Amino acid sequence: MSDVVEKTLTALPGLFDSQTGAAKITNRLRQLIKSITELTSKHEEENLIKKELSAMKEQVSSPNTTMKQMREIMVRAMYCEMLGYDASFTYIHAIKLAQQGSVLEKRVGYLAVSLFLNEGHELLLLLVNTVLKDLQSTNLIEACMALTVVAQVFPKDMIPAVLPLVEDKLSHPKEIIRRKAVLALYKFYLIAPNQVQHIHAKFRKALCDKDPGVMTSSLHIYLQLIRESPDSYKDLTGSFVTILKQVVGGKLPVDFNYHSVPAPWLQIQLLRILSLLGKEDQSTSELMYEVLDESLRRAEMNHNITYAILFECVKTVYTIHPKAELLEKAARCIGNFVLSPKINLKYLGLKALTYVVQHDAKLALQHQMTIIECLDHSDFTIKRETLELLFRITNAQNVTVIVEKMLNFLRSCNDEHTIIHLVGKVAELAEKFAPDNSWFIQTMNDVFSIGGDLLQQDVPNNFLRLLAEGSESKEEDDQLRLYAVDSYLTVLKGHTSHLPQCFLQVMSWVLGEYAHLQESMDQREVTRLLTQLLDQRSVSSETRVWILSALTKIFEGQTDLILDLAESLSSSQDTVLRQQAQELRHFSQDSQLHEWVLPRGAPWDGIEVDSSLSFLDGFVSEALAAGAAPYKPPHQRQEELCEDRALNLEPYSFSLPVSLSSCSITDRQSPTLLSVSSGLSGNSTELSQKAGSSTLILEGVKRVWGKDGYLPQKEATAPLVDEPSAAVQPPSQQEAAERTEPQPEPSTQNQDKQQLASSLFVGLGVGSSMSLLGKSEAPPPRFRKKPRPHESSSSSSSGTSERSSDSSSRSSRNTTDSFLYGSLLEEEPATSISAFDHTPKSTTANGLAQNKDTKEDRHANTSQILGGDMVIVRPNTIQDKHPPPVSSDLTALLPTDLKDLPHSDVISLTSDPSLSLSSCRLFRDEALLLVIFISNCTETVIKDVAVQLSCEELETASLRGNVVDCLEARSTSVCHYALLMDDPHTNVSFTGTVSYQTQPGHTNTLPFSGTLSTADFIRPLVVTTEEYGKLWLSLSHDVKQNLKLLTDAGDPLRTTLNALKDALKLHVVDIIGSEGIVACRLLSGAPCLLHCRVNGAALAMWLRSPHPALPDCILYHCQRALAQH
């Protein structure tokens, strides 16, 4: 304990007598604190607290303990917890205290709750009633306390309970209550944005509050909202600018001044908002130039707080659409920061520069000497920020100097986080700007040895991919590979025990693949070096696998050695290793096989991996015919398990015989995958037939290599991270530390600095004069990766929306029309105007809640007709009873080019007295058109109507008419979004807002939301049986499942398929005997083929698609459709 504390403790009685009554402390706490300070050891403290806690435990459970005593106990409990001791037995009493105590005790109770209980603590549930009561209390203090605790600890699921009350508080007469309510809502918005969607209008009221405190609080919400969608709030720019002008001009009460600067927090918040609004928007930016100029000018005082504002101002100036004059002023400001003797300001200066050099690299030039000084600064934080800045200005000319600086820093750094972060940057720079091969390989060696096993997995992955895929010129590639081989051989000849596993793995892979390029070297030497590694204890078993697989590739002609090795490893504990050893043995005895399986120097592109395992089809269908249950992926099994516990408790293991040749193609590339084993067939229970001695074990095997080469998925390589990290500092660490010490002689030092400056900032001056506006174009990276096949395909799919719609006017149109309808099971309101009376429509009562906009009228209808869980509704009957409220005339408003498209009914999205929105879905082949009808219900003109629609899962390919300048009275405007679904989701929800002005300057917003189902995005795929067969074999992802067979009428297969066809817009290709083939696709993208076979009373459904998630998704809808039939 410090002297100060001890001295003051002796004077304690006097000290506390002089305190006001409010600050009086309880005797027990004083005693406790005092006795703790007198203790000398941690052990004594522990004993004392233990005693104290047990005494408290006794006290709290005694019925005689008064609330006043309880409050005193609670304070002591908080103290004990702060010291790090567990006082969780008091938690429940904290809640009780908040519940039952008088205000005095309540206050402590609430404080204890907010300190003790995290969001998500189960005891919080017990607090809901107390909070509700206090929120309704007329006592200001109680309401304040309740709001505070709500904003601090309330979890997502408890928000609905208090939301209405908190919302009411927004119009409370007391500003402190309004302020706390706004902040509580801000917190709600952060953790559950959907729940407060309806109060956005009230946020605007808070923004206009006459109390500056409430207004400031509302800015937190706006900052967040604007960060998410700046476009929706552009109209507020004027207001924010006006507020800032008033603040800067000193119009706020003096209370809000901080060291005579008017409301700095408010200023900063506003500047942030403005930067978001003005980003890439010239006209909006123009509105704020004046006030920014004013801010820069006003902030002259030499105090931290003005610098804080200036910093924010500079950031804003550089973020929004640029204006030369302002940029100049901002740059001068940055200069003041950088040149300041105060270290905090210098740091901020560097940070500002780092931000700014992306826009204007020239600024770094001006401050080069300062930057170099900072590079050798004794403060770690400053150094790191300087490196960050250098990283941003790196180009092909200065890359070697900068990378060296970074590596030097890294060698003397022992903070894991910094290492991971910086090493990744070094790798990035090396790949981008490497001047030559040897430098690149050397730098990557440093990266691997310094970063070691902390490295993000993508660094080694990218590196290996770069080596493997190469560039256009084979010669250059081979040269690079040769460098790598040479360099690794040198490394391996030295001490290897300190090398990180990840580096060893990279080396063994490269040596395995490319050692043969080094012709002057005896391959025996390579083998020797690699086998040496195997003997080392520090080498993890995963690395051993990598090494072994390298050996498998290069052992040629050293059969004896290899046989020994295989022998010694075949008794290894590690099954993968053992398996690999077996394989090695196999290959060493059959060189022809080896040559065929692992051809040397074969191009990467030529390797076709049949990941769909279609070569097993024959076997699978045989097994299925013999009564075997179809394979189900684990997640599906899980689902079924939940659905019906009696069924299928044992997961199937999947063990399929496979010919040695077909699977060894995969083996070539992935050491972790090598899996040709003899006789190791895993736990095959269901499918016990073995058609060969060698089987492919698929269970739990990660896919590292696919059709497209290396799959850089995290999961595939994650095990690397789990390895114990051999975090060994390279021996050069000492050296490096010495080198960074400042040199003694100032004159030579200066010279050195000049030199360093010229090497660091080379290449920045050129062209920087014109780079004020645009970001200077990045030079082409040295190593250009080949475009990967799947990347190109994804880019082409995004272009599909441009396909002309004439392709959609196919002959199948009419049939499409007729069954399109039936698939809209969940979204359609019962008040439909369906013309397709043959289509049965059903809706579950449960589903109603999902679509809240249409909930009411749906509910009214369904409840009239039927009760119970499942309601089957014939649309034509309803139509008679309930004429559609909006609709029929609305569809007439569709643009002529869309009129012919099949469409859903019109449903109402939202409405208020002046505007009503309804929507209708149109099914185009390549997209779903969501048409929104905006109707003016008033007799006056509505101006500036703008619709905003957002949906995370979908992509908007195009939109038309979402902004209407002027909507005449009683008229309707149509806007439509073409939505694309790239990845199937069973259901997606969209949200949006419409903003409009009834009077000039007064903008209203109206939120709406709705859901769409995958079924809306499924289109029939018309193919012939032959085409289907071809396609079937080429697809990779499959799912098998038994479905319910509809047996109520006629041919069960036909009935079932027709039902599915109606529900999901599928195309039935052919029905042969007891089998049927069906095809569909996701818009004009990924196809999905379905193969159905009657199997007893069930329908064995087998789905295949190139898209991994699509089969599951379609299966889900099939199940639903059949269940509802």
Next chain:
Amino acid sequence: MNSVQLNSCEFISHLQTDLFIKMQFMLLFSRQGKLRLQKWYVPLSDKEKKKITRELVQTVLARKPKMCSFLEWRDLKIVYKRYASLYFCCAIEDQDNELITLEIIHRYVELLDKYFGSVCELDIIFNFEKAYFILDEFLLGGEAQETSKKNVLKAIEQADLLQEDAKEAETPRSVLEEIGLT
């Protein structure tokens, strides 16, 4: 080692997903490394809190007085300042403004100073619950709630006053409600 690494990764991703809560936590500790106050604005387990506190106290105490008040720690920015024997230490997001955070600390110290009348470490040790009350009135959920010194203190004093009344009067509720209505 393995588990530690994993834990820290989890911790980081956790903080990142926690949206844009500006201030993640605030710690007050003495020159001897004794924790005097802790306020967490992101939900973390006790174990994580202890680990973070331990690490941070160590790191901050090891820094020299001439060094800048900021440091990068994990993926957060730590802003700290020493007042007499007490260190005030806040964790913010990397993109946030460090200087304004420094001023938040300063304003909090001013508030404490005004409330206790030339505050010292002992005031905070013995009246830590008051220090919490003031902090809650100043920052809510990691955001500056009220930056007017007068307003913060007014709110605290009102509550204190009510407490006094409650002590004196035997029927506290009705009295309180009257005042609450004003």
